Amino acid sequence: MDNLSQIEEFGNVLVRLGEKHRDLIVVDPDVSSSTKTLHFAEIFPDRFLNVGISEQDAVGIAAGLAASGKIPIVSGFSMFLVGRAWEQIANSVARSNLNVKIVATHAGLSPYADGGSHQMLWDVALMRLLPNLKVIVPADAVEASEALVAMIESKGPCYLRLGRSPIPVVYDECCSFQLGRAHLLRDGSDATIVANGIMVSMALEAAEALSLEGIDARVLDMHTVKPLDISSLEKAAFETGALVTAEEHSIIGGLGGAVSEAISEFNPVPVKKIGIDDAFGESSRSYPKLLEKFGLSTRSIMDAIKTIVKERK
Amino acid sequence: MPINSLINGISDRLGIPVDRLSRSVESLKDLKLIEYDESSELRSVELTGIGEILKRILIEGESLPEFLMVPTKSGLKPLGAVVKDVRKNILRMVAEAGSGHIGASFSTVEILCVLYFLKMKKDPKNPGWSERDLLILSKGHAAPALYAILSEAGYFPEIELLRLRELGSILQGHPDLRTPGVDFISGSLGQGLSAAIGFALAAKMDGSSRRIYVILGDGELNEGQIWEAALTASHLKLDNITTIIDRNYYQLSGETEKIKALDPLEDKWIAFGWEVFEAEGNDLKSLIRTLDASSLVKGKPSLVIAKTTKGKGVSFMEGNSFTNKAPSTAELSKAYEELT
Numbered sequence: 109m110d111n112l113s114q115i116e117e118f119g120n121v122l123v124r125l126g127e128k129h130r131d132l133i134v135v136d137p138d139v140s141s142s143t144k145t146l147h148f149a150e151i152f153p154d155r156f157l158n159v160g161i162s163e164q165d166a167v168g169i170a171a172g173l174a175a176s177g178k179i180p181i182v183s184g185f186s187m188f189l190v191g192r193a194w195e196q197i198a199n200s201v202a203r204s205n206l207n208v209k210i211v212a213t214h215a216g217l218s219p220y221a222d223g224g225s226h227q228m229l230w231d232v233a234l235m236r237l238l239p240n241l242k243v244i245v246p247a248d249a250v251e252a253s254e255a256l257v258a259m260i261e262s263k264g265p266c267y268l269r270l271g272r273s274p275i276p277v278v279y280d281e282c283c284s285f286q287l288g289r290a291h292l293l294r295d296g297s298d299a300t301i302v303a304n305g306i307m308v309s310m311a312l313e314a315a316e317a318l319s320l321e322g323i324d325a326r327v328l329d330m331h332t333v334k335p336l337d338i339s340s341l342e343k344a345a346f347e348t349g350a351l352v353t354a355e356e357h358s359i360i361g362g363l364g365g366a367v368s369e370a371i372s373e374f375n376p377v378p379v380k381k382i383g384i385d386d387a388f389g390e391s392s393r394s395y396p397k398l399l400e401k402f403g404l405s406t407r408s409i410m411d412a413i414k415t416i417v418k419e420r421k
Numbered sequence: 422m423p424i425n426s427l428i429n430g431i432s433d434r435l436g437i438p439v440d441r442l443s444r445s446v447e448s449l450k451d452l453k454l455i456e457y458d459e460s461s462e463l464r465s466v467e468l469t470g471i472g473e474i475l476k477r478i479l480i481e482g483e484s485l486p487e488f489l490m491v492p493t494k495s496g497l498k499p500l501g502a503v504v505k506d507v508r509k510n511i512l513r514m515v516a517e518a519g520s521g522h523i524g525a526s527f528s529t530v531e532i533l534c535v536l537y538f539l540k541m542k543k544d545p546k547n548p549g550w551s552e553r554d555l556l557i558l559s560k561g562h563a564a565p566a567l568y569a570i571l572s573e574a575g576y577f578p579e580i581e582l583l584r585l586r587e588l589g590s591i592l593q594g595h596p597d598l599r600t601p602g603v604d605f606i607s608g609s610l611g612q613g614l615s616a617a618i619g620f621a622l623a624a625k626m627d628g629s630s631r632r633i634y635v636i637l638g639d640g641e642l643n644e645g646q647i648w649e650a651a652l653t654a655s656h657l658k659l660d661n662i663t664t665i666i667d668r669n670y671y672q673l674s675g676e677t678e679k680i681k682a683l684d685p686l687e688d689k690w691i692a693f694g695w696e697v698f699e700a701e702g703n704d705l706k707s708l709i710r711t712l713d714a715s716s717l718v719k720g721k722p723s724l725v726i727a728k729t730t731k732g733k734g735v736s737f738m739e740g741n742s743f744t745n746k747a748p749s750t751a752e753l754s755k756a757y758e759e760l761t
Binding site: 133154155157159160162164165166167168169170171172173174175176177178180195196199200203204 | 597598604605606608609611612613614615616617618619620621622623624626627645646649650652653656
């Protein structure tokens, strides 16, 4: 698989969207060269606002713009945008269901060299528990760009989570993205891997390798964590009897949490969660090595599937 | 000479220098505000009937703004009476609800009354009118004052006031968009000025002349986001924002200067690039003059530090004794007496 950067794609698609949607305004807490909103800034300087290093102010300004009928996109590092301005997102944006679009970059372990201060491992949990917010974690650059379009064209507040580093391409050209509708990437009957973000490509690799060992694993790209695609999950639980979730996020409260909550309500089947096991991040000079250290690998997914299949027998 | 007092009144009220007005005596004549005999070289200038009325509104009204007639749901009413009725309604509401911030509501009554009944472009029949001026009550705990005023202006029936903080009521404990006339949600301190910047930018982009008013509490200035926004608004030269600080010198646990000193407050905002005015915040005349002057500022946002008394209007409620409690029946009737 080739590697492509989600944020580069985001920066380019944003310019196209800027031409189409004249009410689209980008609010930037002084990180446009990192989030790639600088391309938009060059072409639409009148609709680009660098408010300085102040995420709380940025979110509040976006709320005022949205309440005036504009479509503001606030884009910043996930750790600081979601972490620092969480209460502003809750009180000034989500509570009034304002049409603010939050594009958080550098999520998960992707700012690998920067270390724990920059590695946001609980943003999906923080965002999905807010009423009115939709939460999207795309698998690759193609899905990120389609998700961005869908997000702009939907009404209400939305959170899009992007990684900093180039990641494997899962979708060749297009993925017919629909908010809240998971992609069935590989059918299978023994167990289902429910993944999002960078873990989708690993899930596909794991399923491929497992098939050589006689295990037939289904792969769901659960790009929308909220609203969760309950019917795909229900079907997977019914037809394959066991689930493994995989995400570049804490196993508390993220995709694994959301899936477990849902599955325990209607059709309890075993769920194993691959993700960061209640830990802070740390520096590494290599992204793959860091992922590996926290157990985010094709191997861990395979092991989890094998265990869960064995336990069931 | 009557013409001088008229011109002074216009100058004062609108903040236009007298010399610029004096030169347009001919236009005053064209407007049929004055008449004079050409042959007597302006020695016999007299106000016309309309001029006389205008003078009364501008000058006498200004000196006694309590008697200014303002539009309410029940027709024209003197502003002074509106202020009193609003305070009485706040008392009734908080007593009925069993909790609420009387002190913080009382200190801001005159500010809100001047804004809603004199300054702002608003239409109670069409709360969502796109050209209306906007008010963000960032010190959201003064919601009872806002609600009492919105009801007085005719945004919703007065009976709703007694449902403050009740389950299913349109009147939440803090401002919420489910209330007709509320322009922005608040209740979490420190967030209103940032939202105002968003509204102000959108207005400039759309070529709208609407003005955005924000009311901050002085205790609220402890919040860091206020100062982020203060920098942003001045950096962007947002002269369509007027911020008013309800400077009552108290916050929840005591005096602002003992908890986290704010003074010299004026210097801080000047240093942040704002045009700063001071007003007596429970004095209608002072507020009208200051807000008029502040709306003429160009190229930067303006700030009015409105010196108020927390609990203003009822002697035993002044200070910090009614931060978030309802009056007893005895206190209520005593307070009523004082307000009548």
